[in-house]
Amino acid sequence: MKKNIVVIVGGGSTWTPGLLKSLCQKKYEFPLEELRLYDIDAERQAVIGEFAKVLFAEEYPELKFMYTTDKERAYRDADFVFCQIRTGGFDMRMMDEQIPLAHGVVGQETCGPGGFAYGLRSIPDMIEIVRDARTYADDPWILNYTNPAAIVALALERVFPKDKKIINMCDQPVNLLQSFAKILGIQREDIVPEYVGLNHFGWFTKLKDRDGNDLLAPLREKILNEGFLPADAAERDASWLHTYAMVQTIMRDFPDYVPNTYLQYYLYPEQVVARLDTDHTRTEEVKNGREKRVFTQCRQAVQRGTTRGLTIARSEAHADMIVDVASSIAYDKGETFIMITRNNDTVTNFHENAMVETVAHVGRNGVTAVPFGQIDVFMKGLMEGQYAYECLTVDSYFEGSYKKALQALTLNRTLVDAKKARAVLDDLIDANQRYWPELT
Ligand code: NAD
Ligand code: G6P
Ligand code: MN
Numbered sequence: 001m002k003k004n005i006v007v008i009v010g011g012g013s014t015w016t017p018g019l020l021k022s023l024c025q026k027k028y029e030f031p032l033e034e035l036r037l038y039d040i041d042a043e044r045q046a047v048i049g050e051f052a053k054v055l056f057a058e059e060y061p062e063l064k065f066m067y068t069t070d071k072e073r074a075y076r077d078a079d080f081v082f083c084q085i086r087t088g089g090f091d092m093r094m095m096d097e098q099i100p101l102a103h104g105v106v107g108q109e110t111c112g113p114g115g116f117a118y119g120l121r122s123i124p125d126m127i128e129i130v131r132d133a134r135t136y137a138d139d140p141w142i143l144n145y146t147n148p149a150a151i152v153a154l155a156l157e158r159v160f161p162k163d164k165k166i167i168n169m170c171d172q173p174v175n176l177l178q179s180f181a182k183i184l185g186i187q188r189e190d191i192v193p194e195y196v197g198l199n200h201f202g203w204f205t206k207l208k209d210r211d212g213n214d215l216l217a218p219l220r221e222k223i224l225n226e227g228f229l230p231a232d233a234a235e236r237d238a239s240w241l242h243t244y245a246m247v248q249t250i251m252r253d254f255p256d257y258v259p260n261t262y263l264q265y266y267l268y269p270e271q272v273v274a275r276l277d278t279d280h281t282r283t284e285e286v287k288n289g290r291e292k293r294v295f296t297q298c299r300q301a302v303q304r305g306t307t308r309g310l311t312i313a314r315s316e317a318h319a320d321m322i323v324d325v326a327s328s329i330a331y332d333k334g335e336t337f338i339m340i341t342r343n344n345d346t347v348t349n350f351h352e353n354a355m356v357e358t359v360a361h362v363g364r365n366g367v368t369a370v371p372f373g374q375i376d377v378f379m380k381g382l383m384e385g386q387y388a389y390e391c392l393t394v395d396s397y398f399e400g401s402y403k404k405a406l407q408a409l410t411l412n413r414t415l416v417d418a419k420k421a422r423a424v425l426d427d428l429i430d431a432n433q434r435y436w437p438e439l440t
Pocket of ligand 2 (some may be wrong): 110127170172175286
């Protein structure tokens, strides 16, 4: 089995420890020759890098490991590049949440104006990462899950249309499948899903067991009667529990399919805004929760010389999916995942160049979507609006166009009102001057 050289870009991410643990647990399915962390923030990454040394001494002593801020050293001879950056950090995420909320509009990092703002920050950095990886290494696979994944995927497709080794993905469908399995009392692997949509904007349209029996009807009954919780509810912050609970609300109104949790922002913007608090947004919860936990425990591991007993040294669905996708590519396994990919003729009544999220096989040729057929009128209506928003967002970046930015935000269901869209956009422009191209 050929071993792999993997680079994690955004080595200082809060998600890195879980990913490292997953790489340890899956070392026989996806063996590594070398692992490298790369980040632009040396100090932040060093904390995680030192934790990694302790973890690997315990679980992967044969692994060659380094962390660096030198891109040439990071990418040299790499086979896989995993991308998890956050341009502007949590300070800018806070702006993405607070600015729209101050106008009475949904403030969320990937949906609505927050996602627009984050998208315009992520695009240039992700283009640079792809160019660097193509310059310093011999055509590695690039697995991107940097958010907003929908906008990043569309922008990269625009700049690198012939590059078939850029893979885009999100873990929310698999997180949801994990939760369905727990509710139904079965294994996640025993659910055969059909899924369609755009990233953070989709639905499970069918759920079956391996014998072809329907699981969606019994799941619907359970959700409508008992509510909906994530599989790992005990470890979730309050806002995520609320988000999962909203699936019941969505299914009371639209019971045909099981929605992705992110649809709450588009279907019930008023209810969401009424619940959110400008002074205490999700960023604060992440900084006091996941970020604090990760950095405190990484330092503890170094002091104690062991990762034993630490809760961050645990693989999760998110990390397992990334490693499983990489393994399926490296060893041409053709395993099935829900992935973000160019539509082509997968959804027959939707734009061929849209980046849709759907069931796909993954192997040495990358992502091959399973044909879906037609989406219904309600979904198509929603997706048309959202896709137009995505296209105009990417256009506004490449053309430096204020007009297209305003059109994008006006089309977004979290906004609708053009005057409000302009007011939010103007405040976002002020806050993002260091990051965005000039919009004229
Ligand atoms: P974080 O801020 O803790 O980590 C991001 C790291 O990236 C930081 O250490 C930062 O210094 C580094 N960075 C920023 N710009 C960089 C660049 N140009 N090159 C190299 N490194 C750079 O953020 P986080 O909460 O851990 O999330 C990381 C990313 O992963 C975010 O984009 C998040 O949305 C994404 N994510 C996506 C999914 C998904 O389903 N698609 C799931 C989980 C996380
Ligand atoms: C889900 C989404 C990701 C998002 C993650 C964390 O898994 O699919 O895109 O990055 O949640 O969100 P949080 O608000 O906890 O940072
Ligand atoms: Mn996601």
